Structure formats: C-alpha cells, structure tokens
Amino acid sequence: MKQIVFTGINTAQLLEKPIGDPEAGQVQVRLMRSTISSGTERAGITGSTTVSWCRPEAEKPTFPRCHGYSSAGVITKLGEGVEGYAVGDRVALSWSTHSQLQNAKLQNVHKLDDSISFADGALCHIATFPMGAIRKCRLELGESAVVMGMGILGMMAVQLLKLGGAAPILAVDPDPAKREKALEIGADYALDPYAPDFAQTAKALTDGGAQVGIEVTGIGAGLEGILDCMARFGRVALLGCTRNSDFTIDYYRKVHGPGITLVGAHTNARPGADSFSGWWSERDDFEAILKLTKLGRLKLSSLVEEIRSPEEAPAVYHRLCTEKTFPLVQFDWSELI
Secondary structure (H helix, E strand, O other), rough: OOOEEEEEOEEEEEEEOOOOOOOOOOOEEEEEEEEHHHHHHHHOOOOOOOOOOOHHHHHHHHHEEOOOEEEEEEEEEOOOOOOOOOOOOOEEEEOOEEEEOOOOOOOEEEEEEOOOOOHHOOOHHHHHHHHHHHHOOOOOOOOOEEEEEEOHHHHHHHHHHHHHHOEEEEOOOHHHHHHHHHHOOOOOOEOOOOOOOHHHHHHHHHHOOEEEEEEEEOOOOHHHHHHHEEEEEEEEOOOOEEEEOOOOHHHHHHHOOOOEEEEEEOOOOOOOOOOOOOOOOOOHHHHHHHHHHHHOOOOOOHOOOOOOOHHHHHHHHHHHHOOOOOEEEEOOOOOOE
C-alpha cells in the first residue's frame, strides 16, 4: 500500500509500504479521505521540538514519521474476534495516518451513516478537539463567546458554539479572508486582533466582555489578546498547542483579579471511558459529532478548501512548511491504484 511519510525535515513523500492482515480486535480500512491537521503536521514535518507533551520521547522528533490522524474509508478485512462490523462498512477513523490501507483498533473506528460523506467523516476526529474545549468551558445558552484564531480548529469552534447557543460569537484573525469565512459559517462579528481598538470593540460587542473564550493560536499574543476580551469570571480554554512557551502574561491583572478560569484543553486531557458533565470521552464526543452531522446541523465538509491526490503530497507539504496561511486540505485516496 501507499503511505505519506515525512522522510526528513520539510520533506514528505508518497512511499510503498507493506501491510499485514489486521490483528485480533482490528479492522483493515481502505481510506477514501484523510485530512491534514496543519498545526500538528507542521510541527511534525518541520522537526519542531515539544511536539507532544504526553510523549517525552517525541520532544526531539526522529524521521521517518507519519501523520494524518483524521480519516474515513471502507472496511476491507476483519481481524479475529471482531463483531458488529462487516466488510464494506463505511467508517470514520481517529488516530489514523495518511495511508492507503490502515489496520485500526475498534476503539478508533466509528460507523458512518450512509447520509454522511467521507469528506465529513474525515473531519470528525478533529472536530472533537474544539467540542471538548467548549464543554470544559461549560457554555450556557445565550453566553457570549470569542474564538482567537481561525484555522481549522477555530472554524469548527465557531460552528459548534453556534450550535451550543452562544450569542454573540466573535471570530478573531488577522487574515481578512478567514474573517469573512468565519462570518459565513456562523460568527456574528469578525475582528482583527491587530486593530488598535480590538479589545475595546470586543468588549462593546459582548456588553462588557465574553463569558467563554477559545484560544486556538497557541502563541502568547493570542492568549494575551483573548484575556483582554473576557468578562469577569470568564472561562478560557487553551485549545491551541503552545509549543513555544517563551512569553509573559500579566496574570495578576488579566487572570487573578478578574477571576478568569484557564482550562487546559488538549484533546488527550479527557476521561478515558466514562464521560461526565463538561468532561466527555473522545469516543462520546466523536459519536456526538456524527449525530449532529447526520441530522444536518453540522456540515464540517463546508470548511474544506482543497482536495488533493496523495501523489501531490510533496508539493502540498512544501506549502505547509513555507506558507504563512495554509488552507484546509483533504487527500482523496479513492482513485489511487
């Protein structure tokens, strides 16, 4: 089978790789779509340090390495003891790779209703990240919200905040095209964080400050900017991966004094199995995303900007490494021989 592999710093190739039969408790899936998660994959291919807080051995990444943890396809083989699944089932995967064939543990396999496209299915895993962050902030109907950064996670957060009844929703990004897109998918206002009156405008639009904040940039300026927008006792989820911690926040005036709650929202900071109020497991959030998609309330594929063949991977990842703004890209594996 063929697989996209990061073979060195800033280098991606589509390589032939062997694959065996699925083990007990696994299914083999032929991918139809896989989604680039630009922040994580940029860190992986550029050799960024502090790639993973939960895996110390990944602090200094080695090559070759494979990414692409959100995908969808069709089951082609069943491992020993697998029940409830059949060859031909359409499924979405979590913690997968950009691979033509994938042997996946059942805990990472989710059946797709026939009404859900592979394009939507290949975004569901990533969508659980902002869903978990919003849950941790305990959003209530009618509360105001601000999202800092309109990458893939920020756009999804806007969609989910709208479903959750946030009002108004402020989308923040320096790119005017991303601000326009955010308005199209559900934001009530879109602001430039570098505007001289940014914080004052945000507070005016939210009648004194936002109750919920989703910080997606992972940089100090993003956190400082969103703190300037918050109401007293506001809750801020740190969804973006802060890979560079070299920044300073005035915690006394921006966190301590106004009683702001900062919540770590890495997707692995979840219950392993049993969900409870505000803290759902990854699998339960995934199933919730599928329900919302099936009912037509959530259309994740509307965010996809480019569909590329895996054979274009070297050029696509060159852009990821060199371009400041990178679109939401999916690989279409359906025609690959």
